[in-house]
Amino acid sequence: MTDPIAAIILAAGMGTRMKSDLHKVLHPIARRPMLLHLLDAFDAAGAAEKVVVVGARRDQVEAAVAPLGVKIAPQDEQLGTAHAALMAKDALVDFSGVAIVCFGDTPFLKAATIARLVERLSGTDAPRIAVLGFRPDDAKAYGRIIADRNGAIDKVVEYKDASDDERAVKLCNSGVTAVRSTDLWPLLKRVGNDNAAGEYYLPDIITLALADGDRAVVVETDADEVIGINSRAELAYAEARWQAARREAAMAEGASLVAPETVWFAYDTQVGRDVLIEPNVFFGPGVSIADRAIIRANSHIEGATVGEGAEVGPYARLRPGAVLGEKSKVGNFVEVKKTVLGKGAKANHLTYLGDAEIGAGANIGAGTITCNYDGFFKYKTVIGEGAFIGSNSALVAPVTIGAGAIVGAGSTVTQNVEADALRLVRPRQESKPGWGKRFREMMSAKKKG
Ligand code: UD1
Ligand code: MG
Numbered sequence: 001m002t003d004p005i006a007a008i009i010l011a012a013g014m015g016t017r018m019k020s021d022l023h024k025v026l027h028p029i030a031r032r033p034m035l036l037h038l039l040d041a042f043d044a045a046g047a048a049e050k051v052v053v054v055g056a057r058r059d060q061v062e063a064a065v066a067p068l069g070v071k072i073a074p075q076d077e078q079l080g081t082a083h084a085a086l087m088a089k090d091a092l093v094d095f096s097g098v099a100i101v102c103f104g105d106t107p108f109l110k111a112a113t114i115a116r117l118v119e120r121l122s123g124t125d126a127p128r129i130a131v132l133g134f135r136p137d138d139a140k141a142y143g144r145i146i147a148d149r150n151g152a153i154d155k156v157v158e159y160k161d162a163s164d165d166e167r168a169v170k171l172c173n174s175g176v177t178a179v180r181s182t183d184l185w186p187l188l189k190r191v192g193n194d195n196a197a198g199e200y201y202l203p204d205i206i207t208l209a210l211a212d213g214d215r216a217v218v219v220e221t222d223a224d225e226v227i228g229i230n231s232r233a234e235l236a237y238a239e240a241r242w243q244a245a246r247r248e249a250a251m252a253e254g255a256s257l258v259a260p261e262t263v264w265f266a267y268d269t270q271v272g273r274d275v276l277i278e279p280n281v282f283f284g285p286g287v288s289i290a291d292r293a294i295i296r297a298n299s300h301i302e303g304a305t306v307g308e309g310a311e312v313g314p315y316a317r318l319r320p321g322a323v324l325g326e327k328s329k330v331g332n333f334v335e336v337k338k339t340v341l342g343k344g345a346k347a348n349h350l351t352y353l354g355d356a357e358i359g360a361g362a363n364i365g366a367g368t369i370t371c372n373y374d375g376f377f378k379y380k381t382v383i384g385e386g387a388f389i390g391s392n393s394a395l396v397a398p399v400t401i402g403a404g405a406i407v408g409a410g411s412t413v414t415q416n417v418e419a420d421a422l423r424l425v426r427p428r429q430e431s432k433p434g435w436g437k438r439f440r441e442m443m444s445a446k447k448k449g
Contacts, residue, residue: 004048004097005118006181008088009038011104012055012075017231023057025104026064027235030242031285032267033064034107034229042100044111045118049095051088052104080199081175082191089185099184101202102176105228107238109176113221117178120219128183128214129206131156132176136223142172143203145218153216156203160196171218173203174226183209250277266302278314286320304336307343325360339370342385354378359385359403367392384419 015024025035035052042050051071054061055078062072071091075084085101092099098118102109113132120130131153133145141159144166148154156173157166179187187205195201206216229238246269247260254273257263262279265271269283272291281295284302289295293306296313303320306312310324314332321338324330328341331348339353342360347353349366355378356370368389370381381395384403389395394412401407402419411425 003118003122003180004095005042005045005114006049006092006095006097006099007039007042007047007051008085008092008099008101009035009050009052009104010081010084010101011035011061012053012058012078012084012087014056014078015105015230018235019232023060024229026060027229029107029235029239030246030265030267034238035061035064035104036068037107037267038102038104038109039065039068039070041109041111041114045114047100047114048097049092051091053084053087055084080193080197081202082188082200082204085202086185086188089188092181095181097181098178099181100176100178101184102174103228105230106174106176106226107229108225108227108242110221110225113176113219113225117176117219120217121178121180123217125152125215125217127217128179128209128212129216130178131203131206131216131218132174132178132226133171133218133220134174134223134226135170135220136172136227139167139170139172143175143201144169145171145173147171147218151217151219153206153210153218155210156206156216158195158197158201158203171220174221175202176226177202177205179205272308281313287318290326353381355397356381356383358383359387361385362387362389364389365391365393365409369394371396 011025018024026033029037039050051073052061052065053073053075055075058074073087073091075087098121100114117130117132121127143156143158144162145153146155146169187208190208191200191204193200209216224241229235243264246265247257247263250271251257255271255275255277257277259279263277264282266283266285268285270288272289274292275289276294278295278297280298282300286303287301289306290308292309294311299313299316301318304318304322306324307326307328309327311329316330317335319337322336323340325341325343325345327344329346329348330336334347334351337354339356341358344360345358345362347364351364351368352370354370354372362383371394372378379397381397382400384401386404387401388406390407390409392410393407396414399413400416402417404420405417406422407413408424411423413423413425417423
């Protein structure tokens with residue numbers, strides 16, 4: 001039996017370097033708030049409890065995590081990381097197991113790393129605390145860990161309080177700390193604030209455990225996994241790293257990316273096998289692309305389902321609720337919203353399809369517009385199987401075009417069209433032979449005087 005896990009995520013700080021009205025931990029990476037990436041990792045690690053410690057802008061954080069079964073622990077004054085962690089105690093009165101304390105601005109912490117820390121606590125050397133360490137290229141002002149080759153910690157020290165020799169140590173403290181709940185609360189209560197910052201330091205629980213004669217150990221991980229995000233530039237760098245990894249994964253799973261560095265995925269994009277993605281494609285949330293589909297260059301796709309072998313773009317925009325059937329086609333400068341295209345249906349050029357149902361094999365001519373909105377309400381357009389909509393038609397919803405019907409080019413259709421009928425909505429054409437020539441002769445005579 002493994003110990004139950006509780007996450008204690010500290011997010012009470014202001015995150016001032018972000019210069020934002022939005023709380024730092026809610027800034028998105030791959031279209032998902034960074035805090036939610038971290039919560040996903042704890043879910044994947046099977047965490048039984050998740051508590052977020054909030055202070056500054058707590059309403060924003062609460063609103064973002066409330067639907068996810070996360071508990072909220074307020075910290076009214078930011079007195080330090082140990083004080084913040086202690087605020088989670090009430091939310092975890094009934095919890096007994098391993099608590100993992102970490103920071104809301106390290107979204108890339110992996111489930112496997114959480115599992116490694118928990119496992120390390122059950123090591124035969126019975127450590128009381130396991131902390132996650134890393135060796136960044138630039139150790140900046142991170143807290144330092146002084147440990148032996150086996151990871152047994154001798155001392156931890158905050159940068160502000162460290163000697164020059166200690167600052168020269170490359171092993172840094174990520175802040176991610178695993179400790180049994182039965183040990184955590186008493187240790188946190190003993191932490192004082194007699195230090196350079198006058199704060200209650202979380203790493204002081206390690207110092208206290210060592211003073212008690214207990215063991216504390218460091219588990220190491222890649223710097224990229226735990227490096228914090230404090231500014232817009234660091235956010236952009238984190239996004240770039242996430243995207244690079246996702247592109248690699250898409251290719252490893254059998255998709256071809258012609259210019260991988262120009263394709264932008266969302267956290268939940270699903271891409272099948274033998275999918276071809278051309279350059280400059282942007283995926284918003286909620287997209288699934290089935291096997292053998294082709295996404296041509298410069299397309300913007302969100303909330304859409306693209307069926308097997310379907311073709312999208314170049315320059316297509318699929319908005320939420322676009323569902324493209326097998327082998328259907330959506331071509332250049334076509335926008336599709338809340339519309340289902342049946343198998344093999346085509347809208348190849350310059351079209352808007354909104355709130356529509358389009359039958360299999362239907363052909364939507366260039367410049368067709370579903371007029372779905374009257375400024376107050378939205379209405380539906382239904383186009384039957386095999387129907388043919390002539391170019392530059394306006395279909396004024398609600399309207400139904402029957403299966404196999406043909407709408408003549410340039411028609412503004414306001415009434416239903418029966419199956420297999422022809423609908424023409426345009427004035428009769430008049431033709432006057434020789435009129436052009438006579439007009440020119442008359443006008444040039446007039447001009448000469
Ligand atoms: C902390 C660690 C340091 C570590 C580094 C890793 C301490 C004392 N130091 O330093 O060893 O190398 O992180 O990034 O823990 N927070 C609260 N309430 C508070 C104070 C902080 O919720 O009262 C939250 C902040 O919102 C932030 C996190 O805790 O998300 C870390 O606080 P921060 O002030 O950034 O700590 P560092 O000085 O970076
Ligand atoms: Mg920090």
